[in-house]
Amino acid sequence: xxxxxxxxxxxxxxGIAHVFAQNGFDVSLIDISEAALTKGLATIExxxxxxxxxxxxxxxxxxxxxxxxxxxxxxNDGVKNADLVIEAATExxxxxxxxxxxxEEFAPESAxxxxxxxxxxxxxxxxxxxxxxxxxxxxxxxxxPIMQLVEVIRGYNTSDETTGIIMSLCEKIEKVPVEVNDYxxxxxxxxxxxxxxxxxxxxxxxxxxxxxxDTVMKLGMAHPMxxxxxxxxIGLDVCLSILKVLYEGFNLPKYAPCPLLVNMVNAGxxxxxxxxxxxxHNKENKDLVVSPSFV
Numbered sequence: 001x002x003x004x005x006x007x008x009x010x011x012x013x014x015g016i017a018h019v020f021a022q023n024g025f026d027v028s029l030i031d032i033s034e035a036a037l038t039k040g041l042a043t044i045e046x047x048x049x050x051x052x053x054x055x056x057x058x059x060x061x062x063x064x065x066x067x068x069x070x071x072x073x074x075x076n077d078g079v080k081n082a083d084l085v086i087e088a089a090t091e092x093x094x095x096x097x098x099x100x101x102x103x104e105e106f107a108p109e110s111a112x113x114x115x116x117x118x119x120x121x122x123x124x125x126x127x128x129x130x131x132x133x134x135x136x137x138x139x140x141x142x143x144x145p146i147m148q149l150v151e152v153i154r155g156y157n158t159s160d161e162t163t164g165i166i167m168s169l170c171e172k173i174e175k176v177p178v179e180v181n182d183y184x185x186x187x188x189x190x191x192x193x194x195x196x197x198x199x200x201x202x203x204x205x206x207x208x209x210x211x212x213x214d215t216v217m218k219l220g221m222a223h224p225m226x227x228x229x230x231x232x233x234i235g236l237d238v239c240l241s242i243l244k245v246l247y248e249g250f251n252l253p254k255y256a257p258c259p260l261l262v263n264m265v266n267a268g269x270x271x272x273x274x275x276x277x278x279x280x281h282n283k284e285n286k287d288l289v290v291s292p293s294f295v
Contacts, residue, residue: 001169002026005082005107007075007099009040012116013088015144018044021068022057022145023173029071030078037071044069047145075099076106083108084169086138088116091241093124100125100135112162114138118238119189119245122155122182132157136166139186140175142234150175155182184249189242196234197243197258199227203278203294204260210278210290228278229288232271240265269293 002025006017009031017029017040031037048065051057057065072078079085085107087099096115103113113135115125126135137153150170154163163179170177180187199213208216214226231239240262246255264270264277269291271277280289 001083001165003028003081003083005030005079005085006088007031007078007085008088008090008116009037009071010088010090011043011142012140012144014040014043015047015142016086016088016116016140017069018047018065018145019140019173019175021065022048022061025068025173027069028078028082029069030073030075031071032073034071034073037073041066041069041071047143051145075102079103079107079111081108082111084112084114086114086116091118091120091238093120096120096125097128100129104129104131112136112165114166116140119185119242121184121249122153122158126155126157133159134162136162137182137186138166138170139188141188148174148176149188150177151186151188152177152179153182153186154179158182185242185246190246193239193242193246194254196227196231196239197255197261200231200258200261203228204258210294211288232277232279232281234271235273236261236270236277237265 004020004025005028006013007030009029017027021027029037029040045066048057048062052059052062085103087096089095089099096117100113107113115137116139117137118139122135122137126132129135132155135155136158139151139153141147141149152163152166167177167179185193202208202213203210210228214228217223217226240257243255243257268274269276272281275281276291278291278294280291
């Protein structure tokens with residue numbers, strides 16, 4: 001397994017491409033436009049520079065890593081020689097199903113097809129495939145070059161062979177794979193998202209302020225980042241999407257998204273990606289400033 005195709009050059013996709021190229025794999029990075037690919041490559045280069053500055057990589061490594069990444073705007077061109085395809089498109093069930101339908105047509109029959117989904121059912125994605133035993137979840141954590149965990153999710157029909165290959169591959173790119181079964185939210189988000197949602201409910205109900213809630217969890221529970229700051233970092237729209245998957249999957253009120261979260265997403269306050277969420281985010285001010293809405 002040498003040729004890795006990554007669909008999507010956004011935050012997760014460029015991070016996945018970076019890690020595989022850094023560990024000697026040839027990577028095809030695929031997106032719908034040259035502009036998106038140029039932006040993704042620029043992010044990879046910036047992150048490599050950061051690794052060089054920290055002594056993780058040598059300056060001489062940089063051109064070799066970048067040379068291993070080839071970009072494509074057509075899925076059929078980018079996956080034709082793939083041993084493994086990793087879909088890292090937007091967290092939308094229908095979009096992912098459409099991509100996997102195209103992979104069924106263009107990816108080699110021997111290729112394993114993986115999705116980086118953080119919550120959507122692997123079994124459902126694989127349901128229309130002729131190779132459901134070769135479809136698996138590879139849920140990388142953000143930021144991919146730094147975070148060690150990969151949640152490896154087995155769909156109902158995923159084979160032992162496919163699972164074993166992916167577990168071994170994760171170790172080759174210096175990640176720690178953890179095998180879980182295919183239920184809404186898997187393990188990471190089934191536990192994390194209700195905590196974030198409860199923090200938002202606590203704010204919504206006036207129990208405490210933004211900074212106070214995050215401070216309690218950081219100092220009292222030894223979390224490196226408070227749940228509201230983490231929600232901003234993940235993206236409030238992504239948090240809402242995952243909570244909806246949990247709520248629909250289990251039909252339990254404990255997973256119902258807080259109305260405050262719904263309103264913030266509808267108003268375009270998505271966290272870091274939009275510049276405002278529970279905190280204000282801009283390049284000029286690196287200090288955490290609580291959003292005026294919550295002061």
